[in-house]
Amino acid sequence: MVSKIHYFTFPGLNLSREESKSLSVSYKGRPTKQEMMMVIAQVRGITVEEMSSKVKTSEIVNARVTYIRLLKDVYKYNKSEIARLMGKDHTTIIHNLKNFDNRYKYEDDFRLTTDIILEKLNVELCEH
Numbered sequence: 001m002v003s004k005i006h007y008f009t010f011p012g013l014n015l016s017r018e019e020s021k022s023l024s025v026s027y028k029g030r031p032t033k034q035e036m037m038m039v040i041a042q043v044r045g046i047t048v049e050e051m052s053s054k055v056k057t058s059e060i061v062n063a064r065v066t067y068i069r070l071l072k073d074v075y076k077y078n079k080s081e082i083a084r085l086m087g088k089d090h091t092t093i094i095h096n097l098k099n100f101d102n103r104y105k106y107e108d109d110f111r112l113t114t115d116i117i118l119e120k121l122n123v124e125l126c127e128h
Helices: 017-021 033-044 058-074 079-086 090-106 108-121
Strands: 008-010 013-015
Touching: 033 058, 033 108, 058 079, 058 090, 058 108, 079 090, 090 108
Parallel strands: none
Antiparallel strands: 008 013
């Protein structure tokens, strides 16, 4: 029996290369964490694998902070829960959430790209 090769591993998330490439659906109800990561990666122009890497290029960081914000707003996770899920310290999550809020407020390109992600996922940001 041939087992499925997972190109991306994240706590609670395993995607094959084919799964990470295919996403063009609109969601009804709350998207899964896997679906959120796939849409974010697709719109930001990166792979899902890159989101979990230690690479810090701007698009990869943009994808990570977007995912963290959506975990907070869509799943209502607190900072400690997000930190455990991401394998990070809670202070890193606080920094990433502030980073997201500032960039969404002041950077047009970041906001427009994030709005495309929100539309594809059929979710909204909460007011903070």
